Amino acid sequence: MNLGISATEFVSQVKEGTISVEEFVAKTLERIDKVDKKIHAFITVDSQNALDKAKAIDKKIKSKEKTGVCFGMPISIKDNICTAGLKTTCASKMLENFVAPYDATVTSQLKSEDAIIIGKVNLDEFAMGSTTEFSSFGPTRNPWNTEYVPGGSSGGSGASVAALECLASLGSDTGGSVRSPASFCSVVGLKPTYGLISRYGLVSYANSIEQIGPVAKTVEDVAFLLNIISGHDPHDNTTAKNPKIDYVKDLATGISGKKIGIISQMTGDGVDKEVASATNTAISKLQDLGAQCVPISLDAVEHSIAAYYTIAAAEASSNLSRYDNLRYGFDFGTEGYEFKAFISKARSNFGPEVIRRMLLGAFVLSAGYYGKYYLKAQKVRTMIKAQLDEAFKKVDYLISPTMPVLPFKVGEKIDDPLKLYLTDINTVTANLSGIPAISVPFAMSSSGLPIGIQLFANSFKEKELLQVAHALQGTTTLPEITP
Amino acid sequence: MVEKKEIEHLADLVKVDLNEPEKYIKQVEQILNYFNKLDHVEFHSDDTLGIQIAKDDLRDDVNVPYQDSLIEHLKKDQNNFIRAPKMV
Amino acid sequence: MTKIGLEIHCQLTKLASKLFCSCKAEYRNAEPNSNICPVCAGIPGSLPLLNKKAVEKAAMISLALGCTIPEKIGFFRKNYFYPDLPKNFQITQYNAYGPTSIGSDGKIEIEGKTIRIRRIQLEEDPGRLVYEGTSEKTMITLVDYNRAGTPLVEIVTEPDFETPKQVRMFLNVLADLVENIGVSDPYLEGAMRVDGNISEGDGNRVEIKNVGSFRDVEKALHFEITRQQSLVERGIAVVAETRHWDDARRITVSSRSKEDEQDYRYLPEADIPIVLIGNRSIEQIKTQMPESIVAKRERYIKKYGMPTQVADVLSSDRFYSDLFDKSHNETNAKEVSNIITTDLMGLADTREKKLELKITPKHITDLADAIMANKLTRNSGKSALHEMVKTGKSLADVMSSLDLGHVSDASSIEKVIDEVFQEEEKAVAEAKQNPDTINYLVGKVMRKTKGKADPATTLEILRKKLAG
Numbered sequence A: 001m002n003l004g005i006s007a008t009e010f011v012s013q014v015k016e017g018t019i020s021v022e023e024f025v026a027k028t029l030e031r032i033d034k035v036d037k038k039i040h041a042f043i044t045v046d047s048q049n050a051l052d053k054a055k056a057i058d059k060k061i062k063s064k065e066k067t068g069v070c071f072g073m074p075i076s077i078k079d080n081i082c083t084a085g086l087k088t089t090c091a092s093k094m095l096e097n098f099v100a101p102y103d104a105t106v107t108s109q110l111k112s113e114d115a116i117i118i119g120k121v122n123l124d125e126f127a128m129g130s131t132t133e134f135s136s137f138g139p140t141r142n143p144w145n146t147e148y149v150p151g152g153s154s155g156g157s158g159a160s161v162a163a164l165e166c167l168a169s170l171g172s173d174t175g176g177s178v179r180s181p182a183s184f185c186s187v188v189g190l191k192p193t194y195g196l197i198s199r200y201g202l203v204s205y206a207n208s209i210e211q212i213g214p215v216a217k218t219v220e221d222v223a224f225l226l227n228i229i230s231g232h233d234p235h236d237n238t239t240a241k242n243p244k245i246d247y248v249k250d251l252a253t254g255i256s257g258k259k260i261g262i263i264s265q266m267t268g269d270g271v272d273k274e275v276a277s278a279t280n281t282a283i284s285k286l287q288d289l290g291a292q293c294v295p296i297s298l299d300a301v302e303h304s305i306a307a308y309y310t311i312a313a314a315e316a317s318s319n320l321s322r323y324d325n326l327r328y329g330f331d332f333g334t335e336g337y338e339f340k341a342f343i344s345k346a347r348s349n350f351g352p353e354v355i356r357r358m359l360l361g362a363f364v365l366s367a368g369y370y371g372k373y374y375l376k377a378q379k380v381r382t383m384i385k386a387q388l389d390e391a392f393k394k395v396d397y398l399i400s401p402t403m404p405v406l407p408f409k410v411g412e413k414i415d416d417p418l419k420l421y422l423t424d425i426n427t428v429t430a431n432l433s434g435i436p437a438i439s440v441p442f443a444m445s446s447s448g449l450p451i452g453i454q455l456f457a458n459s460f461k462e463k464e465l466l467q468v469a470h471a472l473q474g475t476t477t478l479p480e481i482t483p
Numbered sequence B: 001m002v003e004k005k006e007i008e009h010l011a012d013l014v015k016v017d018l019n020e021p022e023k024y025i026k027q028v029e030q031i032l033n034y035f036n037k038l039d040h041v042e043f044h045s046d047d048t049l050g051i052q053i054a055k056d057d058l059r060d061d062v063n064v065p066y067q068d069s070l071i072e073h074l075k076k077d078q079n080n081f082i083r084a085p086k087m088v
Numbered sequence C: 001m002t003k004i005g006l007e008i009h010c011q012l013t014k015l016a017s018k019l020f021c022s023c024k025a026e027y028r029n030a031e032p033n034s035n036i037c038p039v040c041a042g043i044p045g046s047l048p049l050l051n052k053k054a055v056e057k058a059a060m061i062s063l064a065l066g067c068t069i070p071e072k073i074g075f076f077r078k079n080y081f082y083p084d085l086p087k088n089f090q091i092t093q094y095n096a097y098g099p100t101s102i103g104s105d106g107k108i109e110i111e112g113k114t115i116r117i118r119r120i121q122l123e124e125d126p127g128r129l130v131y132e133g134t135s136e137k138t139m140i141t142l143v144d145y146n147r148a149g150t151p152l153v154e155i156v157t158e159p160d161f162e163t164p165k166q167v168r169m170f171l172n173v174l175a176d177l178v179e180n181i182g183v184s185d186p187y188l189e190g191a192m193r194v195d196g197n198i199s200e201g202d203g204n205r206v207e208i209k210n211v212g213s214f215r216d217v218e219k220a221l222h223f224e225i226t227r228q229q230s231l232v233e234r235g236i237a238v239v240a241e242t243r244h245w246d247d248a249r250r251i252t253v254s255s256r257s258k259e260d261e262q263d264y265r266y267l268p269e270a271d272i273p274i275v276l277i278g279n280r281s282i283e284q285i286k287t288q289m290p291e292s293i294v295a296k297r298e299r300y301i302k303k304y305g306m307p308t309q310v311a312d313v314l315s316s317d318r319f320y321s322d323l324f325d326k327s328h329n330e331t332n333a334k335e336v337s338n339i340i341t342t343d344l345m346g347l348a349d350t351r352e353k354k355l356e357l358k359i360t361p362k363h364i365t366d367l368a369d370a371i372m373a374n375k376l377t378r379n380s381g382k383s384a385l386h387e388m389v390k391t392g393k394s395l396a397d398v399m400s401s402l403d404l405g406h407v408s409d410a411s412s413i414e415k416v417i418d419e420v421f422q423e424e425e426k427a428v429a430e431a432k433q434n435p436d437t438i439n440y441l442v443g444k445v446m447r448k449t450k451g452k453a454d455p456a457t458t459l460e461i462l463r464k465k466l467a468g
């Protein structure tokens, strides 16, 4: 049995009866058992429940009952998305024992389409990081070379899909957290338009800019998942009330006659040589398919990292206030403590990156500094969006490498936070402006490390974005991880 | 320049005990210096992004009790209260 | 000169659900932590869903206080740690950056004095702390989040009051106003809470918090003014600080708690989109506004010729004015207002008694009509009202069960008078000499008929018999 098939292939094979769900899920669990010691993509594996569900779905199929469109597809979920009855730790000691009493909207959407939640996957604590090294439960490693980081913060999502430990995953993307691991692990990852997917049940980090996003082996799979999890949610007032779109239909339309802008600020200085050359190849392949590529300058991108980290830190410091260990959290009694002493002690269980961002957030919001930092950061968002709107008058898509660098070694940048922040330069623009962006695996470096290409479209143009991503995907054949 | 006193004040605002405040001083200062880039941006608009909702699309005022007993999922103390530390 | 400003927190107790979730807005008398859900308990991943009616009702309060309502409103987070705050921030409104609060720049006239309203904002109430244990050592803190998320409207005035008496009058008007709009029952425990700030001359401002009931506000202000004035007389500067009202000792006490000088680090609440209210909605809300107390009072005086005092009492109480408006018609208005203001209000002089009244507009209409048609004396009417209020039974049922029907046919009254003449020979003789003593005989007839005899008929027959 080949665990390397795509989610879409899985569905057709199950429908044809060439594989059984139980068999596939059992093999997947075996695979997790075998490889996850090295990769550490999972925080929680829900083996028994997954097998029970698989049997139940096989039975449904046999008795010709109506089955959900996922047909028992094993999916992993980032551990900052709530799953009733299964721990949601956010890779933090603060939520070590936290079991959410409810399902996130995306979780219940997947469950009602008969997806099997096979487990919860690793992340940087509360999604703050771009390498998954800041997990309180230990780093996730890159399946292509375990000495390297898998990207982050949804490193567990990227790694679990790449290592064939599941067919697809849901991550969350606040500043590139879906696209960075997609790029580093050679899988597809989409950051949808802000408001396309419900955030109900996603544990907030920077709630004005983050979105849940699918991670999978192919663009088709991402489109398939988007069909299930997109749309207005009465539990989330920030979701848009747009008519439902079928993202799978017309995916192979092609891009002949389309215009693509190459973002100068994301392709020039500071981009790794091999990454730059892969980007150039991608551009010429797209031209071969009939697209016209032109350079586009977005000078506001220069301020994007400062604006992004100001907003993210400010919102994080407020979003993480609720973890005082009174109502839920970990074992630590209040006896003998005065309030402030108690919560300060409990909260010192946050990891160093979370503490750093909370301190920064408190600083930029404190009296007298709001106008200097937070308000200006908000104006940068407006500026970036205005420049993007101008750009999208001239072109249909924008292109850049997803990450300006190749995957680096575990521990290499962990002690220099600013240096790490700067690697987000190509991804934060989509979050600040709300537009969708996708990372498509495109090449392998000479050292065998993945390189992803990022494509952008204007707000709520996911259908068109998936079409260009699909076209790009068709221009390259990449190695598969051998089980 | 960020000083130890300032870091400790920030730590007090977000309620964390810093085991090694010195460790954070340099990093926070370095990052704040980077944020100062924002001071040099020339803006042509004071608008800020942000989504909007029409008043009529807001939630209707209807009482729907939570279907589950939430307190059973929380750290409850005597008589279903939540226990808090001493307040001084 | 004394300058006093107020911050009033008013719960929207008449709403069905909380400000950001569908739990009950009325949290009182529930088991601890039984009125909570992931949203109001701050469970990770939950998102606030703003209550439409809360926005509309807050807009009504703003309009009633002459405030401007902006086209867009926004919400902010006020960050501070306290165990009664499930998220350790409060969702509120703020008027410094971007979209603003529901109301601003209003004014209201109180006895010829203009009180300016700085702003009106919507926000969530925190939970409730309960302290148990006798000594400081054994004391424990328990939290009940049933109240967390209850909709509150905060009304902030400019420091335009000069005396505690003006404050009291303002608060009474405000309480009647929110009750009239139908958003709040201001007399419920904790439904209306007042903080004050006071300064003498150019002196520093002192905040006064923790005044339990708003009846105590006047006392707390008096105490604080006296304290500040005596400091000034002794040449001691007043310290800018927050003082708490000590309910037991009836004094204000300096609160050394640092919580009061917090840096709240306000930031926009991105989970709640900017709410577009728009001119059309504002016009619509205006048409839904109930008649103001002032307009109602004018109507009662002009249309029904009510005495000013009666109109005052009736118009300022939503419950009784509703009852009046639903039970009167062109002809019985005066009788109806009499029944309500003299008899009914006397029967229900407290809030609790008012809530227990089983009275309907039909009861009042029937009663007024019966009195006017001479089927019932005013005296019997009072008894009937008493019974209807207690049992909710119809007037007809009450009249027959208490035997209250009016006796107005001359022959039955004459029979009774004949009895009285036999029993009271001396009094009859006296009345023949001195007609002024006739009332004694009328009283006897009334007693025999249990007040049912028509007084006019009785008098007429008596006079005839005495003369004959």
Ligand SMILES: [Zn+2]
Residues within 6 Å of the ligand: C018, C021, C022, C023, C035, C036, C037, C038, C039, C040, C041, C149
């Ligand atoms: Zn609730």
